[in-house]
Amino acid sequence: xxxxxxxxxxxxxxxxxxxxxxxxxxxxxxxxxxxxxxxxxxxxxxxxxxxxxxxxxxxxxxxxxxxxxxxxxxxxxxxxxxxxxxxxxxxxxxxxxxxxxxxxxxxxxxxxxxxxxxxxxxxxxxxxxxxxxxxxxxxxxxxxxxxxxxxxxxxxxxxxxxxxxxxxxxxxxxxxxxxxxxxxxxxxxxxxxxxxxxxxxxxxxxxxxxxxxxxxxxxxxxxxxxxxxxxxxxxxxxxxxxxx
Amino acid sequence: xxxxxxxxxxxxxxxxxxxxxxxxxxxxxxxxxxxxxxxxxxxxxxxxxxxxxxxxxxxxxxxxxxxxxxxxxxxxxxxxxxxxxxxxxxxxxxxxxxxxxxxxxxxxxxxxxxxxxxxxxxxxxxxxxxxxxxxxxxxxxxxxxxxxxxxxxxxxxxxxxxxxxxxxxxxxxxxxxxxxxxxxxxxxxxxxxxxxxxxxxxxxxxxxxxxxxxxxxxxxxxxxxxxxxxxxxxxxxxxxxxxx
DNA sequence: TAGTGGTCTAGACCACATG
DNA sequence: ATGTGGTCTAGACCACTAT
Numbered sequence: 001x002x003x004x005x006x007x008x009x010x011x012x013x014x015x016x017x018x019x020x021x022x023x024x025x026x027x028x029x030x031x032x033x034x035x036x037x038x039x040x041x042x043x044x045x046x047x048x049x050x051x052x053x054x055x056x057x058x059x060x061x062x063x064x065x066x067x068x069x070x071x072x073x074x075x076x077x078x079x080x081x082x083x084x085x086x087x088x089x090x091x092x093x094x095x096x097x098x099x100x101x102x103x104x105x106x107x108x109x110x111x112x113x114x115x116x117x118x119x120x121x122x123x124x125x126x127x128x129x130x131x132x133x134x135x136x137x138x139x140x141x142x143x144x145x146x147x148x149x150x151x152x153x154x155x156x157x158x159x160x161x162x163x164x165x166x167x168x169x170x171x172x173x174x175x176x177x178x179x180x181x182x183x184x185x186x187x188x189x190x191x192x193x194x195x196x197x198x199x200x201x202x203x204x205x206x207x208x209x210x211x212x213x214x215x216x217x218x219x220x221x222x223x224x225x226x227x228x229x230x231x232x233x234x235x236x237x238x239x240x241x242x243x244x
Numbered sequence: 245x246x247x248x249x250x251x252x253x254x255x256x257x258x259x260x261x262x263x264x265x266x267x268x269x270x271x272x273x274x275x276x277x278x279x280x281x282x283x284x285x286x287x288x289x290x291x292x293x294x295x296x297x298x299x300x301x302x303x304x305x306x307x308x309x310x311x312x313x314x315x316x317x318x319x320x321x322x323x324x325x326x327x328x329x330x331x332x333x334x335x336x337x338x339x340x341x342x343x344x345x346x347x348x349x350x351x352x353x354x355x356x357x358x359x360x361x362x363x364x365x366x367x368x369x370x371x372x373x374x375x376x377x378x379x380x381x382x383x384x385x386x387x388x389x390x391x392x393x394x395x396x397x398x399x400x401x402x403x404x405x406x407x408x409x410x411x412x413x414x415x416x417x418x419x420x421x422x423x424x425x426x427x428x429x430x431x432x433x434x435x436x437x438x439x440x441x442x443x444x445x446x447x448x449x450x451x452x453x454x455x456x457x458x459x460x461x462x463x464x465x466x467x468x469x470x471x472x473x474x475x476x477x478x479x480x481x482x483x484x485x486x487x488x
Numbered sequence: 489t490a491g492t493g494g495t496c497t498a499g500a501c502c503a504c505a506t507g
Numbered sequence: 508a509t510g511t512g513g514t515c516t517a518g519a520c521c522a523c524t525a526t
Contacts, residue, residue: 012514038492049516054493070493071523185487191435191453191478209435209453209478234435234453234478241485243429256495282511293497298512314512315504 013048017056020046022220025065025076026179035073036066063220064183101136101143103170105163108132110152117149120216120227128152130159135201144232145201150225154178171217174225183220189213191234198231209234257292261300264290269309269320270425279317280310345380345387347414349407352376354396361393364460364471372396374403379445380474388476389445394469398422414470415461424469429461435478442475453478 006023007016021036030036039057043050057074060066068074113121113129123129129149136144148170152159157177158166166173174180194202194210204210210231217226250267251260265280274280283301287294301318304310312318357365357373367373373393380388392414396403401421402410410417418424438446438454448454454475461470 014514035492040492049518051517052515055514057493068493069524071491071525073492073524187485187487189433189481189483189485191455191481211435237433237435239433241431241433241487243431243485258495279511284511293499295498296496299495301512312512313505315506315510317505317511 014052014055014059017042017046017048017053018059021056021060022063022065025060026181030076032076032078035075038073065220101138101168103166103168104135104137105166106133106135108158108163110159113149117227121149121151121224123151130155132163142202143236144230145198146228146230148226148228154180154225170226180225181220182217182225185215185217187213187215189239192231194231202231202233204233211237211239213239258296258299258303261286261290261292261297262303265300265304266307266309269304270423274320276320276322279319282317345382345412347410347412348379348381349410350377350379352402352407354403357393361471365393365395365468367395374399376407386446387480388474389442390472390474392470392472398424398469418469424463426461426469427463429459431457431459433457433483436475438475446475446477448477455481455483457483 007019009016011019021042024030025036036042037045039050039053042048042053046053057066057068061068065077066074067077109131110128111131113123113127117123117129118125118127121129130152132146132148132150134146134148135142136146150158155174155178158173161177171182174182190212191209192212193207194204196206198204198210199206199208202210211234213230215226215228215230216224217228219225251263253260255263265286268274269280280286281289283294283297286292286297290297301310301312305312309321310318311321353375354372355375357367357371361367361373362369362371365373374396376390376392376394378390378392379386380390394402399418399422402417405421415426418426434456435453436456437451438448440450442448442454443450443452446454455478457474459470459472459474460468461472463469
């Protein structure tokens with residue numbers, strides 16, 4: 001049965017089952033890439049019709065938590081960091097080939113959230129956040145300066161870990177260390193003129209135009225997880241988006 | 245029955261029904277805003293189970309062709325030109341309110357497609373295209389200069405119609421005059437320095453940074469319909485995108 | 489061949505909107 | 508009260524994957 005499993009009993013059955021399975025997937029009850037029980041099995045253990053199980057799993061699939069293959073089974077999706085969330089702005093070499101930038105964490109501080117961060121992350125006033133300053137490098141040249149804000153409470157595992165061990169990509173880190181999966185994001189682009197400090201960091205002349213990309217990243221439950229601002233020389237920028 | 249209605253009989257039933265309904269919606273069998281027959285009725289007329297009808301309609305809903313309201317019915321979605329496809333780049337007044345720009349068609353020519361256009365629109369070499377030059381104005385000030393390319397064959401209705409009657413939005417025009425619906429698009433943003441000609445059109449100083457937005461718009465069948473390049477002063481730009 | 493997901497059916501009951 | 512879509516069930520049959 002589904003009662004007394006911590007799910008909201010007022011929800012439709014298939015959503016209760018979805019929540020239950022999602023929790024177990026997050027808790028790593030089944031390893032990424034491994035199959036979850038079959039429809040028939042789940043239908044048995046939870047005493048619901050197969051159709052209801054299907055609907056729950058279809059929801060999970062739409063959310064990107066599982067993958068199904070006809071005849072094989074339903075599998076916990078491995079984190080795929082080659083997907084759209086990781087190629088917003090590409091760095092291109094002169095001949096147009098994509099480059100993968102290296103990351104350097106310049107600083108990590110625990111601070112009271114600035115007003116914009118509380119708004120973006122939907123935090124209470126004066127909540128604590130982890131503030132990261134990061135530089136992204138291509139061929140040892142800095143190309144992007146980033147300010148990243150994370151709710152201190154949810155990301156407390158990152159407050160202790162050494163920033164040298166963060167690696168080049170943050171989202172896999174969030175998933176590994178904090179169990180938080182970035183499922184979607186909203187980005188806003190504007191063009192500004194560099195401040196003196198940014199110019200120095202990025203090795204740019206004064207008054208060079210820079211693109212500022214502001215991003216709010218959301219978890220699979222729609223809660224905002226991360227707010228970041230990234231700035232880089234406008235002349236090197238290329239940004240692609242699909243609209244539906 | 246669903247045979248001999250022009251749909252692919254090898255497809256699952258629910259997809260055949262989806263195609264059939266989609267065709268009828270496009271042919272305006274039911275007016276936008278008006279209800280399509282109920283599940284029970286469709287189930288009767290086409291002799292399929294209600295569950296199959298449901299699945300077909302769910303697909304149509306996911307594609308944005310219909311809207312359902314519990315207890316009321318299923319309705320053909322009105323063309324909503326306030327949706328994401330029409331607010332890629334917003335023009336904002338000083339106080340942050342969105343502005344709706346006026347359009348002026350500066351020229352319309354029938355020309356042989358330039359190389360980039362043949363690539364973007366997947367045309368044969370030397371195919372003819374309609375080339376539109378358009379200015380978008382806010383408060384009588386030009387803010388955006390656009391070059392638009394359309395396959396002459398499919399958009400031949402626009403070759404005759406007076407450009408003064410095109411109106412401020414092109415996509416509703418494409419739909420009205422040519423029966424072509426823009427369903428999705430891919431945009432690429434870059435930052436450039438204005439050319440002398442563009443500077444004059446837009447009333448900008450030399451070497452001002454401009455944002456160039458290149459867009460390929462696709463029909464519901466995935467075929468490219470329109471290729472355009474839009475340029476405007478970078479300082480006034482704000483561009484938002486959702487990533488999933 | 490056995491087990492999985494994919495399609496399809498038929499029907500019950502519920503929740504919502506409308507007259 | 509009626510008709511609509513939303514949930515849920517139970518079971519049949521098909522198509523794909525593995526062994």
